[in-house]
Amino acid sequence: MNHPPLAWKLYIAAFYIFLFSPLLVVAIFAFNASPFPSPPWKGFTLDWFIGSGSTFGKPGVLVDPIWLDTIANSFKVAVPVALLAVMIGTVNAWVLERAEFPGKTFLSMMMLWPLVIPGVVLGISILAFFSRVANGLEDWLQTDLDFLRPGLPLVVLGQLSFILTISTLIIAARLRKFDRSLEEAAFDLGASRARVLRTVTLPFLSPALIGAGLVSLLMSFENFNTTLMLVGSEPPLPITMYGQMREGATPAINAVSLLLMLGVGGIVSVFALTSKAER
Amino acid sequence: MSKKPAQSLTLFLLLAPAILWLGLLIVLPHVEILVLSFSERVAPRVYAFGFGNYLEFFTEPLYWRTFARTATMSIIVTALTLVLAFPIALYIARVARGRLKAMLLLLCLLPFWVSELVRTLGWMMLLRETGVISYVLQAIGVTDQRIEFLYNDGAVILGLVYGGLLFMIVPLANALESLEPSVVEAGFDLGGSRWTVLRRIVIPHAMPGIVAGSIIVFMLTVGNFATPVLLGGKNGLWFTEQIYAQFITRFNWPQGAAFGMLLLVLSSAIVWAGLRLTGQSLGTTLKQA
Numbered sequence: 067m068n069h070p071p072l073a074w075k076l077y078i079a080a081f082y083i084f085l086f087s088p089l090l091v092v093a094i095f096a097f098n099a100s101p102f103p104s105p106p107w108k109g110f111t112l113d114w115f116i117g118s119g120s121t122f123g124k125p126g127v128l129v130d131p132i133w134l135d136t137i138a139n140s141f142k143v144a145v146p147v148a149l150l151a152v153m154i155g156t157v158n159a160w161v162l163e164r165a166e167f168p169g170k171t172f173l174s175m176m177m178l179w180p181l182v183i184p185g186v187v188l189g190i191s192i193l194a195f196f197s198r199v200a201n202g203l204e205d206w207l208q209t210d211l212d213f214l215r216p217g218l219p220l221v222v223l224g225q226l227s228f229i230l231t232i233s234t235l236i237i238a239a240r241l242r243k244f245d246r247s248l249e250e251a252a253f254d255l256g257a258s259r260a261r262v263l264r265t266v267t268l269p270f271l272s273p274a275l276i277g278a279g280l281v282s283l284l285m286s287f288e289n290f291n292t293t294l295m296l297v298g299s300e301p302p303l304p305i306t307m308y309g310q311m312r313e314g315a316t317p318a319i320n321a322v323s324l325l326l327m328l329g330v331g332g333i334v335s336v337f338a339l340t341s342k343a344e345r
Numbered sequence: 346m347s348k349k350p351a352q353s354l355t356l357f358l359l360l361a362p363a364i365l366w367l368g369l370l371i372v373l374p375h376v377e378i379l380v381l382s383f384s385e386r387v388a389p390r391v392y393a394f395g396f397g398n399y400l401e402f403f404t405e406p407l408y409w410r411t412f413a414r415t416a417t418m419s420i421i422v423t424a425l426t427l428v429l430a431f432p433i434a435l436y437i438a439r440v441a442r443g444r445l446k447a448m449l450l451l452l453c454l455l456p457f458w459v460s461e462l463v464r465t466l467g468w469m470m471l472l473r474e475t476g477v478i479s480y481v482l483q484a485i486g487v488t489d490q491r492i493e494f495l496y497n498d499g500a501v502i503l504g505l506v507y508g509g510l511l512f513m514i515v516p517l518a519n520a521l522e523s524l525e526p527s528v529v530e531a532g533f534d535l536g537g538s539r540w541t542v543l544r545r546i547v548i549p550h551a552m553p554g555i556v557a558g559s560i561i562v563f564m565l566t567v568g569n570f571a572t573p574v575l576l577g578g579k580n581g582l583w584f585t586e587q588i589y590a591q592f593i594t595r596f597n598w599p600q601g602a603a604f605g606m607l608l609l610v611l612s613s614a615i616v617w618a619g620l621r622l623t624g625q626s627l628g629t630t631l632k633q634a
Binding site for chain 1: 362
């Protein structure tokens with residue numbers, strides 16, 4: 067198979083064009099000086115990023131409070147999700163790799179389970195369960211528990227339900243490669259347990275911790291299915307984009323998409339660098 | 346199992362986050378929608394146990410037809426994705442070398458790190474009546490009218506196949522990677538044609554990857570929401586949309602919960618059947634991916 071047929075090569079080329087054409091179109095039309103995100107090309111503009119709205123009636127993404135608020139909402143969800151995913155994921159990885167107890171196989175199977183549940187079902191089940199809990203507690207405590215109602219805190223919980231599986235797997239894979247004689251050496255040299263953890267184990271894990279954090283951040287930022295079911299009055303970015311796409315949007319949505327692509331590109335390169343350092 | 350109390354306390358503290366996570370965010374919520382799906386409203390704010398929500402599903406044609414449509418379309422999408430991805434994965438795993446190989450794989454990964462909504466936006470801009478493809482066709486004189494490519498089954502399938510490709514290519518390439526070149530050569534030496542070698546040696550070897558990829562693509566497709574709704578418009582008719590409508594629009598949670606359970610059963614049943622048919626286990630399958 068050293069000389070692949072020409073048809074095969076052409077197919078590969080066509081495939082990569084197919085793969086990138088939607089992204090390219092989105093990026094190019096972010097700079098189109100037209101009120102609609104469609105051809106013809108009416109000239110280059112940066113108005114959809116920084117315009118005040120005097121030309122097209124709608125301001126650019128970076129000055130429009132609607133877009134800025136929705137991006138802020140996304141961060142309000144993604145940052146706690148990423149931090150909790152790394153912290154809880156580390157403990158889970160420890161349980162999977164170091165602890166011995168009856169039912170461990172069952173627990174590790176359970177941890178994989180969230181990946182096979184459709185995101186929409188995760189969303190409605192968490193919505194229904196926490197509403198019941200809120201109803202019960204509110205009757206009992208005679209106070210409002212808004213954080214258990216649709217809104218950003220519930221979105222954080224909904225996203226954590228499956229992102230924790232991913233962060234646990236990433237960190238556990240790294241912990242498995244750890245040479246435990248390093249820890250033993252540190253103990254023999256008289257270090258305390260906390261000190262061994264801080265100076266030997268955690269530094270070894272750090273590439274995986276950063277990696278898991280970045281992946282969690284990205285997955286949270288881009289999650290749509292679960293978030294849609296749990297969102298309240300403060301929509302994160304994908305929800306706002308979805309609304310605009312249904313109604314018919316201005317090229318501002320292309321601008322925000324391009325910013326998102328650049329952000330993702332940045333995060334993925336950092337991730338690629340840390341995983342290179344791992345090897 | 347004679348342990349010091351301190352040790353079992355440590356174990357308990359280590360286990361606590363996992364138990365809270367799986368208990369509060371996975372198990373109890375699913376118990377909740379299971380219970381909810383069997384409750385019927387008998388009077389305002391009064392609910393009783395009953396199978397009404399499931400009966401409603403089978404008696405209302407819109408519901409079960411949408412369900413059946415979602416299942417069949419997802420199978421079509423999975424099959425198409427497999428056929429389209431196989432030559433790419435084979436090329437990446439067997440033909441491409443060194444930098445080119447890393448490059449091709451990275452280029453595959455990149456679009457999938459970008460939000461599903463951005464990718465769908467791209468397809469909408471390409472396919473719609475005022476979109477790029479229609480505009481180009483008109484400009485080069487193929488047609489003198491604008492053509493609407495959006496809001497039909499073809500557009501939905503295209504979008505879903507696009508979204509599933511990566512999840513097929515990676516497990517396929519991983520499985521093909523371990524194929525010994527000497528085995529393939531032996532096949533040719535024994536007089537096998539390209540097609541025979543592909544069918545008798547390469548495809549059987551790739552089976553774990555094929556199963557893993559197909560299962561993942563099927564699950565993602567069945568559970569998808571944005572792609573069928575945005576690319577199919579009113580003709581999208583995806584089952585997740587029905588769940589959303591019952592829960593959020595109509596506020597009929599018991600009905601929505603029943604739909605959710607049905608979707609979960611469909612998704613799990615196909616995964617289970619796929620694993621059964623090919624004798625694989627979920628753990629190794631997820632590892633492939």
